[in-house]
Amino acid sequence: MKKNGFGERLKVLLKQKSLTQAQVANAVDTSVPSVNRWTKGGEIEYENLRSLADFLEVNWVWLRYGDEAIESLQSAEPENGAMKDLRREYLNQILENETRMKAALEMAQIINWEWNVLTGTVTCSENATDLFGVAVDHLPNCVMPFTKLPIEQLIDIFGSGQPYNWDFEVTDDQGQTRWFSSRAELVYDAAKRPVKVIGISDDITARKEAETALAKNEYILKKIIDIIPLGLWMADETGKISLANPEVQRIWGGAKYVGLEQYGEYKGWWEKNGQELGAGDWTLARAVKNGETSSPEVVNIKAFDGEQRTIIMYATPLRDNDNKIIGAIEVNQDITDLKNTERDLKTSLAQWQAVFDQDEFAVIQLDNNLQIKKVSEKLKKSLKPKAKKWQLTDLLDPAIAENILQQLAKTHRKKFISFSIDGSSITGTDQNVPIYVIHDERQDRNPMTLVFFLM
Template sequence: MSEDTFAFRLKVLLEHKKLSLQQVADAVGISRPAVHKWTRGGEIDYSNLRRLAAFLDVNWVWLRYGDDAVRDLGLAGTTELPMTDLRRRYTAEIVSNEARMKQAQESTGIVTWEWNLVTDELIYSSNCAQVYGREIHSNEEFWEILHPEDSVWLNDEAMKEVVASKAPRVWDFRIILPDGQTRWIESRLATLLDDAGRPLRVVGTTIDISARRQADFALQRSLQLLNDAARMAGFGAWRWLRAQDEMIVSDEWCRLFGVDPAQAPRHYVELSRHIHPDDRAAREAAVNDALAHRGDYRVLYRACLPDDTSRLVVEQGQARVAPHGEDVWLTALSRAAQPADMAPNGAAAGN
């Protein structure tokens, strides 16, 4: 519960004055459960509020609305909440929560920051140097550590656009550490507004994603190697996850079938559009048999190309239980048919 609530102020006053709920109820002229609801955040009407404030000997505006309302109305005097056991427990809880938050923040490497648009003050959390390699105290210091290629788009103009749009953003960029190493950073930021809808502060969190980026780059290199090898060998590949009806199709498969990779099949039924109508039934029968027996299949069929011609294709596949045991994966390789594929045991489907 926040200290800036009617319920909290009431509970602190009751504890300080050693008043029971029944004593308050008798003094105000209402039931004990009604007073209990007030201490739990329940609403209070004006007449009962005035009687309650008089009984507690406090300003009724302060009791209901707090210090800000008293100041806004220009009322004289201020009211200080006494340091009761309740306030001590509340303060201790805040300190404990902040300590846990700081520990979690530092252990996970998350840096928080806040840019005050009114004072132009930039404040980073205490673990800033762990991620950035140094303390950051201003936007100018931040721009200085950006990788030259990223400083082209991440600059003062980009920040002005963020503030003007008032929309949250996620940025991935590189920084240069004092020892010359490059580190990848992911930053999530949002603009906070005042009551009139005007930008007041920009707040954000940043985290080192260098390991993730390196893994992504390694995966991309591996995929490129596989794609290059598949292209040289003339093999196209695809995998179908049956339960999700989700397909993964290689670039070489798209080249073989004359398909733009952006328009590659994403569902199994879409494959049929690229197979000659007279060959679809025989191919489907072979696939269904492999699915039923978790086995292999080999079919020869005509692929329909975008220019209304066809290409004879050999497809070899296998149906296997997925690693988690709850799905079936159908994986296949396709290539242009060779004369040897015309042997009797490789007769074209549908012919």
Template sequence: MTKILAIDDKSDNLISLKAILKDAFPDSAVFAALTGQSGIDLALSEEPDVILLDILMPDMDGFDVCRKLKLDERLCDIPVVFLTAEKGDRNQRIKALEAGGEGFLSKPIDEPELIAQVRAMFKIKAANELKKTENDLLAKLVAERTRELRESELYFRTLANSGQHLIWTSGTDKMCNYFNIPWLEFTGRTMEQELGDGWTEGVHPKDLQKCVETYVNAFDTREKFSMEYRVHHNSGEYRWIQDDGTPRYNNDGVFIGYIGHCLDITHIKLAEEELKRSDFLLNRVFDLLPIGLWLADNTGRLTRGNPAGIDIWGAEPTVPFEEYGIFKARRLPSGEEIAADDWALAHTIKEGKTIRDELLEIDAFDGRKKIILNYTSPVFDDNGQMLGAIVVNNDITKLKQSEYEIIKLKDELEIKVEEKTRELKERVAELERFHEATIDRELRMKELRDEIEKLKNDKL
């Protein structure tokens, strides 16, 4: 069973982290500590697979805690992910890496990013454990055979060439005096080319200075070291290796140089880069979407909004479920006020429902009123467990204003048509009256002519 340790002086943060982690990793044990020292003590007793470490803590900050963890042989291989409220602080990230951290997350914690980081750290821890197990086994075998054969060089070389580790040794002059066959096959170079400081020719130019400095500094203080750098592979590409060096002493305790065990960790580095690229792409898409998008965890807490969503609401209210009352809106066309527990997101979190195209008039936090289409949907993991929810806001204020303008113009046009129709009817009636009067006059004239004609005929 995997173990996760969260260290944060804010109990609310620990509660939220534990909820997310238990939901995402139900088979993992999650431990929490409110202080740096209690966190170190828990790490020693529980030996977690991942440590989530807050930076800003009283007495002992996250950087000091990390340095203490990395100095302890029992804890140094546990990946540490720093948590900070200072989003995008480059100096904080650099300091975190210098302290020995493997990851970095900004508060408010983005749940998918947290889960992805923890999964990546599990893989790194597993690789570290495998490396440690292999190294321990190899060291034990070497020690046993060395005692049996009184440091037989032949046996050592046979053993060194039998595994996948890339092994080297150096003398008291810091010059390398041996490379095993896997190393030579890996680099595609001869023993003569690698001996002395010839091996540095294969180190990537950007890694060379740090690589040599790490080796020399450890050598001068007779300390173990572990470093990562790129080495030119026989395929023509540079590949990442992890180089763990250990001082060597003879049976009399006299220092005789160093031995190093290296592993090809290119696949881990590629996975880390892919994770970074995926995170970058996700964040870019999130920021560039022209509609409002909000993320909520499985408790209903709003954790993040994209720029379009923040513009719609005039703020980024990352609030828990219980504080939905700060949002003010009315359903259209009824004008019904929305209660705090009647928001679409509330129903999605409580009931797992998807709610589409809810027409609302909202009161934004900057004082503006807007009309939006509101959409909410739950997000589930592969096991059907709710990870959280998304909220989509489509601002249709201008569209509605255009519709209102069209309706207004239509009404005005209908009034004008009615007026013109009435005027036309009046003109037609007037013409009809004139026509009737004209016909009546003509009939009377005809009657007069007929009467005159009759009188004329009578006289004759």
């Protein structure tokens, strides 16, 4: 009658003898829940074990420990009275240790189980239903990934002499997924034959959920780093570059994951004075070495692909709870297009100013209200100084000036017109020359009107 464990042997005996748990409880002088617990492999005190075995008319050692224990006892030398007392003391200690161990595992919310590799049956501790979150008849097989493997593979997995670790998931009676970590090893009998796998399982759902949340956050952060339109560098506490996002790769035409001493491989010149940056001048280097949080600084760089670009760079150190520098991050913003536009604007303004600086003809610029905004230097020199702003009638014949203003007033919005007036006289001179007018109102905010003539 070789069975898997104490609980199974007890249930078989009750069935064979047609006994109820209530009858057993009454005979042993205990409660029905206690008997029910024994049928599930629960702990049993020594005195109760002896009373139970006597009532069932079986050997108490066999009832508790099975055939192998009986075989071991039969092969031992005959005992005298003192040896029997000593053996009883040892058995009591074993039972007490088992009880303490079971209580400790339950307090730690750890399930202990045994898997009979020959029959495939699994016996779990009483707390299994609570921790797995399922009814007793729905208990999962704690060795789920390996249940269909042949014995040879089970020996390879669990028989290495070291406990084998793995994770598995269980869907509880509420439809929720719970994760468990298991640790088990194979047990052999005296003849070195594989008998059972003994293991423990503990709930790691919270850890798995935290790992999942962390992985999700890391994924989101990586996506942000990958798509953000800013170059992002990261270095460790020694200054070695550990991260360069795709925008960095674009700006610099690649990236070199070098240490502080090799930062000079990155070429740049200060926008403010044109001087070349040294290895220690980059804001990332200053953040790591000096703990400096820098303000935006403009640098013209030569990228690894040969392109000339202009960037804004700034950095900040990363510190731990003890305020120790553990790394730094630097941000690069590509402002090449903005700088090129700025340079083009400066060139355009210089060219525009040249129109007013030349000596060949006079130029008058009118503002939105058709008041004089600017006159060329040559015309300005020929006019008498005036306390208030010049009016068009101050420079041209009043009738001609009024004619110009009237024509401009009739101009439709978003139109460009040009016209000329022949034989106009210029105030303060004896000249009578054609006057040319250009008016551009295609830009809503800043219409432009120019009046020019030869002097």
